Amino acid sequence: MSGSSAPLVWITRPQPGADKTAAALVDAGYNFLVLPLTEIVACDPEIDPGDIERADFVVATSANAFRFLPEPLLAAFGDKPVYAVGDATRAEASARGFAHVHSAGGAVDDLVLLVSKAEPAGARFVYLCGQVRTGDLEQKLVGNGFDGGLAIVYSSRIVSRMTYLLADALSHRRPDAILFHSALSARAFADAVSTTTEDLFENTRFIAISARVADALPDIFRPCVIVSAAPNEHALLEALRAAVPSSGA
Known part of the structure; x- marks a missing residue:
């Protein structure tokens, strides 16, 4: 104590x-x-409904991606599989109702490897992220044969x-x-x-x-x-x- x-x-x-x-x-x-x-504030993701519908899976590198995900988007992503960079992000996704959540248990490269083993080439993703990103996840997924884009759901400020x-x-x-x-x-x-x-x-x-x-x-x-x-x-x-x-x- x-x-x-x-x-x-x-x-x-x-x-x-x-x-x-x-x-x-x-x-x-x-x-x-x-x-x-610093503090975390919500952003308007400004994602096209068609991009959500066409997405095969979701990726995230922070629990804030799910903590600040608007309810309409939460419902829209439905039962799509989620790939999280670590256990804390996975736990937050599960708490928000996602049923099929997988954790890479490490860093961005571990997440890319996890996705590459689980999803077929050409599958489409939505990367739920903050305004400032590190690790080049989007580029690495594209480099491994996937297609997709970003949905910025939060930002950090001093x-x-x-x-x-x-x-x-x-x-x-x-x-x-x-x-x-x-x-x-x-x-x-x-x-x-x-x-x-x-x-x-x-x-x-x-x-x-x-x-x-x-x-x-x-x-x-x-x-x-x-x-x-x-x-x-x-x-x-x-x-x-x-x-x-x-x-x-």
């Missing part, structure tokens, strides 16, 4: 994911502060009053570690940290979920940046445990 002497970890990811990370940190013996630097939020958090207790789940959060942090506050993080470890996220952090903190072994929550928390052990680890 965490206590006042347990390491303090800042969680920079938006809700509802931040609460899930917080629960995992408590179980591992850490104190936490939820300090979302929260307002960033400098104030960081200053307020630092006034209570300096963090032992900060978790970064996205490059946007890392860039927001980099933009908000001034030269007058850099020394307040001299004993902080910056745990990034991928090398791309790590690259968005300020160069001044590079010696204290740690990249998780895989781009998922489990590996991120394992990296935290190795860098900043807790009594519950």
Whole structure:
């Protein structure tokens, strides 16, 4: 159980994911502060009904793709098989009512391999995604003989009053570690940290979920940046445990 002497970890990811990370940190013996630097908002997918009807399957690389999927589209996709990049995305798809959901359990290349084994060449897909995408999933699927397009259902944006939020958090207790789940959060942090506050993080470890996220952090903190072994929550928390052990680890 965490206590006042347990390491303090800042969680920079938006809700509802931040609460899930917080629960995992408590179980591992850490104190936490939820300090979302970004937020997720819904977009109008603007997808042609004909593209939905012609699609043979759905792919997604984030649970937000299903969390923000409008009800009409949820019904329109019906019983089409869904291929998710990982277990969290699969769980969200199942929770929204999709009956045939498969998880690649890894990264984008694992997802492409899963689809290529399960679907015939020439099958059409709809990629449910955010406004900012990584991993080139669409191009890789096309390169493997599939056809399809995007349905942008959400976007991420930096929260307002960033400098104030960081200053307020630092006034209570300096963090032992900060978790970064996205490059946007890392860039927001980099933009908000001034030269007058850099020394307040001299004993902080910056745990990034991928090398791309790590690259968005300020160069001044590079010696204290740690990249998780895989781009998922489990590996991120394992990296935290190795860098900043807790009594519950």
